[in-house]
Amino acid sequence: MSSKVDTNKFIPRFVSHHFSNADQEFESCKLGMWLFLLTEFMLFGGIFVAYVVFRTWYPETFESGAEKLDWKMGAVNTVILITSSVTMAVAIREVQLNRKGRALALLLFTVLCGMGFLVVKYFEYNHKFELGIFPGDFFSFMGDHMSNEHLYFSIYFMATATHVLHVILGLLAILWVSWRTAKGEFYEAYYTPVEMVGLYWHLVDLIWIFLFPLLYLTK
Amino acid sequence: MSDHHGPESDHHPHVLPMTMYIAVGTALFVLTALTVWTAKFMPEMIFHFTKMQVTPTIAIIIALIIAFTKAALVCGFFMHLHYDKPLNRATFLSGIFFLSLFFLFTLADTLTRDDKVYLREGMPESFKTLTEIPHKPHMVKAMAGYCHHGVKTDDKVHPCHYCTTGHEDFKESDTTVEATPEAKAAE
Numbered sequence: 001m002s003s004k005v006d007t008n009k010f011i012p013r014f015v016s017h018h019f020s021n022a023d024q025e026f027e028s029c030k031l032g033m034w035l036f037l038l039t040e041f042m043l044f045g046g047i048f049v050a051y052v053v054f055r056t057w058y059p060e061t062f063e064s065g066a067e068k069l070d071w072k073m074g075a076v077n078t079v080i081l082i083t084s085s086v087t088m089a090v091a092i093r094e095v096q097l098n099r100k101g102r103a104l105a106l107l108l109f110t111v112l113c114g115m116g117f118l119v120v121k122y123f124e125y126n127h128k129f130e131l132g133i134f135p136g137d138f139f140s141f142m143g144d145h146m147s148n149e150h151l152y153f154s155i156y157f158m159a160t161a162t163h164v165l166h167v168i169l170g171l172l173a174i175l176w177v178s179w180r181t182a183k184g185e186f187y188e189a190y191y192t193p194v195e196m197v198g199l200y201w202h203l204v205d206l207i208w209i210f211l212f213p214l215l216y217l218t219k
Numbered sequence: 220m221s222d223h224h225g226p227e228s229d230h231h232p233h234v235l236p237m238t239m240y241i242a243v244g245t246a247l248f249v250l251t252a253l254t255v256w257t258a259k260f261m262p263e264m265i266f267h268f269t270k271m272q273v274t275p276t277i278a279i280i281i282a283l284i285i286a287f288t289k290a291a292l293v294c295g296f297f298m299h300l301h302y303d304k305p306l307n308r309a310t311f312l313s314g315i316f317f318l319s320l321f322f323l324f325t326l327a328d329t330l331t332r333d334d335k336v337y338l339r340e341g342m343p344e345s346f347k348t349l350t351e352i353p354h355k356p357h358m359v360k361a362m363a364g365y366c367h368h369g370v371k372t373d374d375k376v377h378p379c380h381y382c383t384t385g386h387e388d389f390k391e392s393d394t395t396v397e398a399t400p401e402a403k404a405a406e
Contacts, residue, residue, distance in 0.1 A: 004227060004229065005227075012227055012228070013227070013228040014225045014226065014227055014228060015225035015226050015227075015228055016225055017225050019225065021226070021229075022226075022228040022229050022230035023230055025228075025230075026230050027304065030303075030307060031306060031307060031310065034307050034310045034311060035310060037311075037314075038310065038311075038313070038314035038317075041314045041315075041318055042314075042317070042318065042321070045318045045321050045322075046321075048322075049321055049322055049325050052322065052325075052326065053325060053326070053329045056326070056329065056330060057329070059275060063275060071255070071258075071259065075251070075255050078251050079248065079251060082244070082247045082248060082251065083244075085244075085247075085293065085297055086240060086243075086244040086247075086297075088297075089240055089296075089297045090237075090240050093234060093235065093237070093240070096232035096234045097234060188230075188231070188232055189227075189228040189229055189230050189231075190228040190230060191232070198297075199298055202293055202294075202297045202298050205293060205297075206290055206293050206294070209286050209289045209290050209293065210286050210290070212254075213254050213258065213282035213283070213285070213286050214279075214282070214286075217254065217255065217258035217259070217278075217282055218258070218275065218278060218279055218282065
């Protein structure tokens with residue numbers, strides 16, 4: 001069997017039988033991924049709509065709630081996520097250039113960044129819980145606050161927890177493609193899973209780009 | 220893999236220059252610093268020099284402009300939409316379109332509700348003198364027998380617009396206060 005790829009380094013990939021060529025396979029996967037990302041837009045869209053509705057009704061509540069968040073922690077997390085987005089994008093480029101070692105290193109660095117995000121989030125949540133800041137009926141904060149401030153924190157916890165869930169799933173997906181990259185399954189002619197996981201990870205970054213200023217910086 | 224009997228994959232990636240990733244990454248970091256600065260430090264500076272306050276509305280507009288710019292950079296370059304097939308771009312834009320419908324129709328309702336409806340019945344005299352009750356119920360203490368939107372709490376069939384679950388959920392102990400002497404006199 002003659003192969004176009006260096007079989008010592010990579011495992012050659014064959015086009016699935018229901019596609020006529022490799023480009024069609026790649027583009028179909030990409031379109032499917034975009035359709036999935038649209039459902040994610042709608043999921044977070046609901047949370048953002050709730051935010052806008054209640055913010056327009058009770059602006060003072062939202063200002064008072066935002067004051068109780070630590071914007072420095074939010075800013076650190078923003079920098080961490082953007083860094084991870086850059087390394088993820090460059091990792092795909094390295095796979096496209098057949099540089100397996102570099103791609104793997106960048107993917108694992110992306111995972112490290114994502115874990116850093118989760119650690120910062122853990123300290124933030126922990127601090128809130130110690131103060132009795134819980135969503136909805138469980139809100140038992142004793143300091144200065146508006147009478148309906150549980151509303152702000154319901155939205156805060158709903159939005160950030162849904163986002164954290166996406167970070168965790170994204171990390172698992174990146175670990176999965178890292179494993180397959182290490183085995184040599186991805187190279188210039190086939191890297192679809194890395195590209196799709198990359199799109200997902202950028203979505204996670206995209207959501208945070210809006211959550212950070214809206215939740216932390218509006219006061 | 221080879222039992223699919225398809226041809227060997229011969230996809231040719233469109234490799235983008237490294238300078239693009241560095242430029243977009245740098246722009247994202249700069250915009251993050253900018254949004255923090257405009258929200259946390261700029262208002263004080265403006266107040267120091269011009270004695271003008273940056274209102275929350277203006278602050279949100281600035282924050283959103285920066286956020287949308289960052290989002291456009293991520294979608295366009297990291298998610299490759301700028302270089303992609305028109306079909307993927309159209310898919311993305313259709314999502315944005317339906318998302319804006321979601322916002323538009325929800326806000327068309329919630330921003331245009333007629334506050335005067337709450338002034339119709341059962342409003343204690345002391346409430347009528349306040350000009351901004353129903354929109355900011357959290358700023359007004361409710362009185363015995365009324366929910367904090369000024370609607371009679373014994374009316375369980377027709378909850379007011381804000382008490383969405385109906386008045387049976389109303390916890391009297393949470394929000395009621397002693398009726399003021401003036402209100403008692405009015406009754």
